[in-house]
Amino acid sequence: MYDSIVTGAAGFIGSTLAERLLADGERVLGIDSFDPYYPAQLKRRNLARALENSRYAFREADLVAFRLDRCLDRNTRIYHFAGQPGVRGSWGPQFGQYVTNNILATQALLERVVRAGHPTRLVYASSSSVYGQQPRGAMGEEVLPNPISPYGMTKLAAEHLMRSYAGAHELPLVALRFFTVYGPRQRPDMAFHRFFRWASTGAPIEILGTGRQLRDFTYVDDIVEGMHRAAVTDRAVGIYNLGRGAPVPLMTAVGHIRRITGTKSPIQRFDRPKGDPDVTWADTRRATKDFGYAPRVDIEEGLRRQWSWQQELLRPRSR
Numbered sequence: 001m002y003d004s005i006v007t008g009a010a011g012f013i014g015s016t017l018a019e020r021l022l023a024d025g026e027r028v029l030g031i032d033s034f035d036p037y038y039p040a041q042l043k044r045r046n047l048a049r050a051l052e053n054s055r056y057a058f059r060e061a062d063l064v065a066f067r068l069d070r071c072l073d074r075n076t077r078i079y080h081f082a083g084q085p086g087v088r089g090s091w092g093p094q095f096g097q098y099v100t101n102n103i104l105a106t107q108a109l110l111e112r113v114v115r116a117g118h119p120t121r122l123v124y125a126s127s128s129s130v131y132g133q134q135p136r137g138a139m140g141e142e143v144l145p146n147p148i149s150p151y152g153m154t155k156l157a158a159e160h161l162m163r164s165y166a167g168a169h170e171l172p173l174v175a176l177r178f179f180t181v182y183g184p185r186q187r188p189d190m191a192f193h194r195f196f197r198w199a200s201t202g203a204p205i206e207i208l209g210t211g212r213q214l215r216d217f218t219y220v221d222d223i224v225e226g227m228h229r230a231a232v233t234d235r236a237v238g239i240y241n242l243g244r245g246a247p248v249p250l251m252t253a254v255g256h257i258r259r260i261t262g263t264k265s266p267i268q269r270f271d272r273p274k275g276d277p278d279v280t281w282a283d284t285r286r287a288t289k290d291f292g293y294a295p296r297v298d299i300e301e302g303l304r305r306q307w308s309w310q311q312e313l314l315r316p317r318s319r
């Protein structure tokens with residue numbers, strides 16, 4: 001049996017966490033459906049290193065149907081990343097995908113946990129998008145969620161499902177609200193990935209809005225470390241923010257990217273998309289107190305690391 005199960009294991013954050021668990025000597029099962037939101041080729045690349053490890057098993061499967069209860073024993077921990085990300089895509093005809101992968105898949109997973117009959121620790125990758133538009137300042141977990149996008153609504157619905165199952169079946173469930181994650185393997189639809197791609201060719205860097213919107217960008221290794229600590233610390237129960245706690249204006253990050261890459265790319269401004277709040281800013285004191293969460297990587301260093309990964313990705317031979 002497995003020490004840990006990682007859902008969404010071929011994705012950006014899930015694949016990074018799976019490698020971290022393997023490095024700790026765990027036996028890990030990864031599950032991913034290769035949802036077509038972005039190319040399977042990138043997801044296979046994310047998986048490659050973990051697949052070399054004999055303690056890693058991988059199943060291509062959709063969580064909605066997968067009999068996960070057969071893979072659980074008393075001490076297995078579940079890291080639940082599988083989901084449909086992206087705020088902009090959640091408007092319009094793709095909404096069904098958000099309902100399926102964020103709500104139905106989470107409900108199916110919870111049912112499997114109940115069926116297995118163990119007090120499984122399940123740690124869920126929720127999102128700062130549940131907060132929506134809030135006054136400028138750090139957001140604590142007690143703030144009333146106010147999602148302003150269909151994506152945020154589905155992530156909040158999944159949190160509520162977790163609460164219902166935790167209450168009804170006395171399960172130790174944790175939801176961690178991630179604040180804009182970046183670093184190696186970042187999804188190709190995310191801002192920094194696009195900015196680096198444009199910067200590498202001298203194409204215009206497209207900014208949505210004024211660029212003054214504050215974002216609490218959080219480096220992927222800090223998220224992975226926080227998620228792991230939350231999973232192995234019994235006193236961690238309920239909802240926690242995982243952010244850097246030090247937001248910067250979007251244009252500051254773009255300035256770093258221009259310096260790091262040495263690009264001459266001009267800036268082009270477009271309207272801010274619907275569902276994009278003015279500020280995201282995590283108050284992380286609860287996570288620090290309950291499981292010692294302490295993000296370490298600042299934005300400049302984190303962007304350098306993402307750039308060195310992305311240069312490798314952009315090299316024609318390695319694609």
Ligand SMILES: NC(=O)c1ccc[n+]([C@@H]2O[C@H](COP(=O)([O-])OP(=O)(O)OC[C@H]3O[C@@H](n4cnc5c(N)ncnc54)[C@H](O)[C@@H]3O)[C@@H](O)[C@H]2O)c1
Nearest residue numbers: 008011012013033034035062063082083101125127178181
């Ligand atoms: N990246 C961020 O900044 C961020 C911020 C907040 C929350 N999150 C959440 O963290 C999680 C991981 O995000 P990511 O950026 O790594 O995304 P990702 O798209 O790279 O990874 C998600 C993975 O889940 C898989 N998946 C989707 N539906 C599935 C299903 N029904 N069954 C099995 N696998 C399925 C996809 O194929 C994909 O590989 C998501 O739930 C996302 O909502 C991410």
